[in-house]
Amino acid sequence: MSIYEQVQAGDHVIIDNYIGGQWKAPQSGERMASLNPARRGDTVGMAPASDAKDLEEAVAAAEAARRNWGRLTGAQRGAILYKAADLLESRMEIVGRTMTREMGKTLGEAKGETARGAAILRYYAGEGMRPIGDVIPSTDADAVMFTTRVPLGVVGVISPWNFPVAIPIWKMAPALIYGNAVVWKPAAETSVTAALVMECLHDAGLPAGVANMVIGDGAVIGQAIAAHPGIHGITFTGSNAVGKQVGQAALARGAKYQLEMGGKNPVIIAADADLDLAVDGTISGGLRSTGQKCTATSRVIVVAEVYEAFKEKLLAKVNQLKLGDGLDATTWLGPCASEKQYNTVKRYIHAGVEEGAELIAGGLELEDAALADGYYVAPTVFEGVTTAMKIGREEIFGPVLALMEAADLEEAFRLANDTEFGLSASLYTRDLSSAFAFIRESEAGLVRINAETAGVELQAPFGGMKQSSSHSREQGQAAIEFYTSIKTVFVKP
Known part of the structure; x- marks a missing residue:
């Protein structure tokens, strides 16, 4: 029975990590409860308490999948995101109710966020058919010079509990459409909602290993993502204290990172x-x-x-x-x-x-x-x-x-x-x-x-100044700046 069907039936949900196209129990054997903040006696589900071994497996799966995924056309990748959007939209009621039970926001807000997640998927599906470079005049009359964009490789996504559908999707959708593979650490507090989102990508036909989800404590999985040499870029939303730790770990090994942090x-x-x-x-x-x-x-x-x-x-x-x-x-x-x-x-x-x-x-x-x-x-x-x-x-x-x-x-x-x-x-x-x-x-x-x-x-750049961000921008067409690198090409017959 799928996670969606379990939640729909009202069953006690036990979710696993999603690695290499399969749902896998944590290697530690440990689990943690996701509780309803409105009714503390209500357990929404049991989630993995993963450790570094699970993350290693997820990074290896992403590395194995990323090149074939990157070789697909933008239109081919976009077709899968369109399917995921349709699935998420069709499951809005269950996803919204689960979100409300896990983190407390009203059902109207939760369903609205789910609809927004579907809209973001569709927006980035369309990005697969947009220009990714420019032709630049060369001083050599016999040459052609142009730019194109190439994926970073494996992107680590660390997302918070307050928008458990919209924020991870606005990070994963551009990562995927531009040809990257993903290792996602959602917030443990909203792990069942995260699993429902992941299941939409799976059911849409995303190839095995292209997107992976590892659930666990931020001090364990989040920091491991930041420090892992097989992860080429990290996108983080959360507190300033944790964001700075993530940024320092990424900087120390030369990985690309973007941080969206606090506000007053x-x-x-x-x-x-x-x-x-x-x-x-x-x-x-x-x-x-x-x-x-x-x-x-x-x-x-x-x-x-x-x-x-x-x-x-x-x-x-x-x-x-x-x-x-x-x-x-x-x-x-x-x-x-x-x-x-x-x-x-x-x-x-x-x-x-x-x-x-x-x-x-x-x-x-x-x-x-x-x-x-x-x-x-x-x-x-x-x-x-x-x-x-x-x-x-x-x-x-x-x-x-x-x-x-x-x-x-x-x-x-x-x-x-x-x-x-x-x-x-x-x-x-x-x-x-x-x-x-x-x-x-x-x-x-x-x-x-x-x-x-x-x-x-969703179509506009988003990010802060001063201590609110790493001065990068998310969402809209600005997302391409983080999830790709520019390659300049010179061709002479």
């Missing part, structure tokens, strides 16, 4: 902003997915002239948000994805109070006894926050908004840039001059005007 994303509310629109964007950007997005709004910088009016509107809507199990259609905000993440958010809320910020909404005290079995944090708002406070400078990755008051737009721009991160930023204003000033001055890789910070479109 600001939204600025100008005096002329449409406050209702700004409130809706702030809530959606900061609190959807329980704030567990790298582009989530964290700092809300409001010009003094409209501070009180904005705060009043914000609190009125925040206090109406329903917290609960993501499988409940009436739920707006689910739990934190794990006990570890819940404890992290709890520490930041305590730190905010201890450092003198005023807690004006939410916090850790929940009135609903039905929520006691999950890792729930009410949507939380602080005011009086400064950039010297932890909640004003460190990534929380939870449903916490930090209000900051600015005397004017100039001070607001300064506060927005007063951070080591530079991933996403937005401004609400009716003034075109202010909008273009912010676009010019903002130190962020993604700048949005009259829209929430948490918005990434």
